[in-house]
Amino acid sequence: MTRIPHWLAQHIAALRVVLVLTLLTGLAYPLVMTAAAQVPGLDRSAQGSRITGADGRTAGSSLIGQSFTDAKGNPLAQYFQSRPSNAGTGYDATASAAGNQGPESVVDAKDKPSLLTLVCGRSKAVGDLERVDGSRPYCTDDGVGAVLGVFHDGGTSGRVTKVVSLNQACPARPFLASYKGVAVECAKDGADYSRAVTVPVRGSAPAHPKVPADAVTASGSGLDPHISPAYAELQVPRIARERSASEARVRKLIAKYTTGRALGVLGEPGVHVVELNIALDRTFPKQGA
The missing domain is CATH 1.20.5 (Single alpha-helices involved in coiled-coils or other helix-helix interfaces)
Incomplete structure (x- = not known):
């Protein structure tokens, strides 16, 4: 064998x-x-947790948020607005990401605004849209970080010799006229302010701003489809005006799409803004939309 x-x-x-x-x-x-x-x-x-739109077609996924803006990025007044997103150009599931900026990000770079300026600008924009006070601590009236660059004759201490509003480029008018007796200057393009001591200025904004935190900060994934009940409530008067509906009926719709804490204790309540806006189109169709 x-x-x-x-x-x-x-x-x-x-x-x-x-x-x-x-x-x-x-x-x-x-x-x-x-x-x-x-x-x-x-x-x-x-199948992707698909959501059916008011027209009967697939309108997205219940797991991924959407931006309700026009082609120029301006908010569509007839819809509840989502929180900001750092995923690609906004809610891009192929580019899920955070902004990777922390509390120390208060001075704008030439090609990138600081986290503080992003928050200030968003808060002002939301305030203007919702017709409320959009001011926040450490923000200027024109929506940038209220941060001074203070020069001392002793380096980091001693007599103040020069003060610059670091996030207000010339010819902007500085948010403060003077600091410790020295006139505040606007920031000159290309100037080196690395030797200055960075001094954030709180200002007179209320400790609890009318614009909620989730309206001005992105989620860690950049894809979160929820907003806080507080942010949804802030938008009620605008939605009621745009949809020719009573505020009470709009609030009732919000309640329907509000979820509680997981297991009753984890996280915070949230309003699913994508599903809520689809329900808006079904319940209160906007004329001419």
């Missing part, structure tokens, strides 16, 4: 293993998972 050479037997065994694993992991496993995904209760998530 002719015996198969040892080297050939090893190759045949390897081929058998490859064939078995290919059938198991390349065919059987995907088929089982596909079948399991069609089980009632799981099928919706397996």
Whole structure:
């Protein structure tokens, strides 16, 4: 009886293993998972948690937020506005990301605004849109970070010799006329202020701004489809005007799309702004929209 050479037997065994694993992991496993995904209760998530719009067509995913703006990025007044997003150009699921700026980001760079200026500018814009006071601590009236660059004759201490409003480029008028008896200057393009001591100025804004925090800061993923009940409430008067509806009916719709804390204790209540806006179109169609 002719015996198969040892080297050939090893190759045949390897081929058998490859064939078995290919059938198991390349065919059987995907088929089982596909079948399991069609089980009632799981099928919706397996298909992307799709949301049906007011027109009956797929309008997105319940897991991913959307921007309700026009082609120029201006908010559409007839819709509830989402929180800001740092995912790509906004809510891009292929570019989920945070802004990666922290509390120390208070001075604008030439090509990138600081986190403080982003927050200040967003708060002012939301305040203007909702017709409320959009001021915040450490923000100027024109919506940038209220931060001074203070020069001392002793380096970091001693007599103040020069003061610059670091985030207000010339010819802007500085938010403060003077600091410790020295006139405040606007920031000159290209000037080096690295030797200045950075001094944020709180200003007279209320400790609890009317514009909620989630209206001016992005989520960690940049994809969060929820806003806080406080931000939704802030937008009620505008939505009621634009939709020719009573504020009470708009609030009732908000309540329907508000979720509580997970397990009753985790996280905070949230309003699903995408589903809420679809419900708006169904309940209060905007004329001419």
